[in-house]
Amino acid sequence: MTYRMHIALISPKGPLYRKSGIFRKSLRYMPLTLPTLAALVPPELSAKVTCIDEGIEEVDFDIDADLIGLTVITGTARRSYEMAAEFRSRGKTVVLGGPHVTLVPDDAQRHADSIVVGYAEDEWPRLLKDHARGQLQPRYIQSPKLDLSNRPLPDRSVLPERRFLTADVFEATRGCVHNCSFCVVPSAWGRRPLQKPVHEVIADICSRGARRAIFVDLNLIANRAYAWELFEALLPLRIQWYGLATTLLCEDLPLLDLAARSGCRGLLMGLESIRPANLEQSRKRFNHPEGYTKIVQLLHDRKIALQGCFVFGMDHDTEDVFQETAEMAVDIGIDLPRFAIVTPFPGTDLFRQLDAQERILTRDWELYDGQHVVFQPKSMSVDALSRGNEQAWQYAYRWRSIARRLKNTAAPFHVALTTNVGYRFYARNLNRFYNCDWMFGASRPDCRRSQPQDRLVAIGENA
Ligand code: SF4
Known part of the structure; x- marks a missing residue:
């Protein structure tokens, strides 16, 4: 040709x-x-x-x-x-x-x-x-009138499918109605969520013959009416699916029940912080730490596993927050807890706020990966933030912590065990995974974990 x-x-x-x-x-x-x-x-x-x-x-x-x-x-x-x-x-x-x-x-x-x-x-x-x-x-600048209808389905044949765990990855929506100060979504794309017509999403799933689907949508329930229509359309497919949603799903039991009946078996939720003042400051006011236990119960009652994500380093975090958060995650049985350093991505409100306070330590975007401290924390040192995050990972993925969480996991036991062991390996090898020498060699010693005296220290994974 x-x-x-x-x-x-x-x-x-x-x-x-x-x-x-x-x-x-x-x-x-x-x-x-x-x-x-x-x-x-x-x-x-x-x-x-x-x-x-x-x-x-x-x-x-x-x-x-x-x-x-x-x-x-x-x-x-x-x-x-x-x-x-x-x-x-x-x-x-x-x-x-x-x-x-x-x-x-x-x-x-x-x-x-x-x-x-x-x-x-x-x-x-x-x-x-x-x-x-x-x-x-x-x-070239996207028109505000963008419509996702009648677009071609993603051409997954352009990547080697065998190299991935799965290619049954789907997208139904884009964007989010919320306005969390650290999030790139409202800053980059505004607060008008876009949706693909439900029948087109279903056609994509059916064309793959998928039995397990992963939705990459950042907030699948941003538009409740759309989410309801999508979940109803998933019912006859009798598949299992995994996705991302806010904690608000657990305040809407009819929608949560429908999600579970439509095959939802795992959700990632940004719990973010156990300090209400942090949630208030970052405009994630709909998260209520006193309700995290109930969220886990509601999900587990419906056989939905929770990957719960926390960020450290917001202004109301003090040095006791790391252990407290990790212990809470284990105590309430979050299936897969994840911890990260809050990252002020450029263009977000958080970046503007920290920049105005002269707390941005570097504009080297290579370090804006959720794995480095790139700003001056308010209530602790850079090093304390970095080490505290590592401490949380290690506590949550000790064998004893894993065993406790596995007792009540909503995931099939072998899946829960495998993923926990994978995360344990990750948690114990942050030094290996988050340094920059793979790219810069000895010319960039400033971002290596092995040199904690430096102001920029590589740390855990972003949520
Ligand atoms: S953090 Fe989540 S809820 Fe907040 S704006 Fe971003 S996608 Fe929406």
Whole structure:
């Protein structure tokens, strides 16, 4: 077949997904960004599309592509910019898009021939047509009228399915109605959630013959009426599914019951903090720490396992918060607790607040991965925050803590055991997974965990 254009789409690697990391294969599911972008390439361009997830395979900088597209999150921005420079030095046209580009477009602009700000559905095809005509514009900005109806299904064949735990990954909605100060979602895409028509989501699931589905939506219940319609449509499929939702789902028992009946077997919820003042300050006021026990019970009663995520380092955290949080997570039986350092991603309200208080310690985006302390905490030192987070991980994944949580887990025992052992390994090897020497070698000693005296210390995983 003769192609008129060759497009290479690349997802640059971050520390956790580097080739030698624990998520090299077995614990990763297929990301949807590249399959979605590939499907959006207009057929009339007769383009060959090559997709590379750098987390599982090397990038060939001599690839004979006419156009290179890089999807950028803040933690991979530095890597992305380096790759962009390398490709441009070889005469390639480079386009950048993704959350980081949307949050801080001016930061990305100088590293690319063109950037896409916002979602790609309309602007990416327009960019490609302009490029084919030799009229590439420097910036493409998503229209506020974006509609997700009648879009092509993600083309999962562009990535090697065998390298992932599963490719049965689906998206029904985008965005969130809430406005948490640390979250990139309202800052990047506003507070109008978008939905794919339910019948299109169901068609995608059926086309895969999926028996277990993972929804990557950041808040599946952002629009209750839509969530209800989706869960009802899932009922006849008799599948098991996993996704993300806010704690508000546990205040809406009819919707929770329907979710359970439709096959929900696991949810990730951002519990964030056990300090109400932190939740108030970060505008996550609908989380109530005194209700976390009940949330676990309500979910477990319906055979839904909980991955509960906490962040440390908000202004009302003191040095006793780490142990207190970890003990609570074990005591109430959260199936998989996760801990992270709060990260002020650029473009968010949290970043603006900390910047105004001159508490931002670095603008090296490579360290904005949820695994480094990049700001000055209010009530403790940088080192205390870093060590405290590590302490929480290690407490929650001691054998005794795992045994206690496994007693009442809602997940099948072998699944719960395997995932807990995986997280235990992770918790005990944070030093290995979160340093930057894989990328910079000895030239960047400032971000290595082995040097705690430094102000920037690599720490645990972002929630
Ligand atoms: S943290 Fe969750 S609830 Fe808050 S704005 Fe982001 S997606 Fe919505």
